[in-house]
Amino acid sequence: MRETKSQRQERTEQIIKLLKRAHPDAHCALNHSNAFELLVATILSAQCTDERVNIVTADLFRKYRKPADYLKVPATELQQDVRTTGFFRNKTKSIQGEIEQDLMKLVPRKDWIIFSHLLIFHGRRVCKARRPLCEECVVEKLCPSSLLKQPNR
DSSP states (O other): OOOOHHHHHHHHHHHHHHHHHHOTTOOOOSOOSSHHHHHHHHHHTTTSOHHHHHHHHHHHHHHOOSHHHHHHSOHHHHHHHHGGGSOHHHHHHHHHTTTHHHHHHHSOGGGHHHHHHHHHHHHHHTSOSSSOOGGGOTTGGGOHHHHHHOTTO
16 A cells, blocks of 8 residues: 555654664765755765765866756766766766655655755665665664565564
8 A cells, every 4th residue: 555645754754753863973974065965965975985976076066056057967968977976877867857856845844954964874874785784774664675575564
């Protein structure tokens, strides 16, 4: 059965509460000057070091000043701009797809900034791409990926 919007929002708020408790020291290691730059940097940080992302975004944020700039540029050019972060085709699709709007509808405004930090810290410490530590995960019962893995739930 599909979740309703209010169920997704409630689950999201529970996840934020649990992650805040589990990672009280969450902060951003990515250089940015506004929320949109943080979103772009976060997309680029998947499977990439913060140091590499900060090198790439130094040029990227000078070249593209606002969201519309990312949409105007041909995907092939943006791919070249972010190539060294890896998975550049998918990252370009994510940047040009404005995922941000979906999250803004789910995440309470007061948590917009901390939410990305919490997800990054959680990804580094628990939900690792190569071997997630589901047994240590504070949000496992709320995680769609975990539910798919364990159909008995």
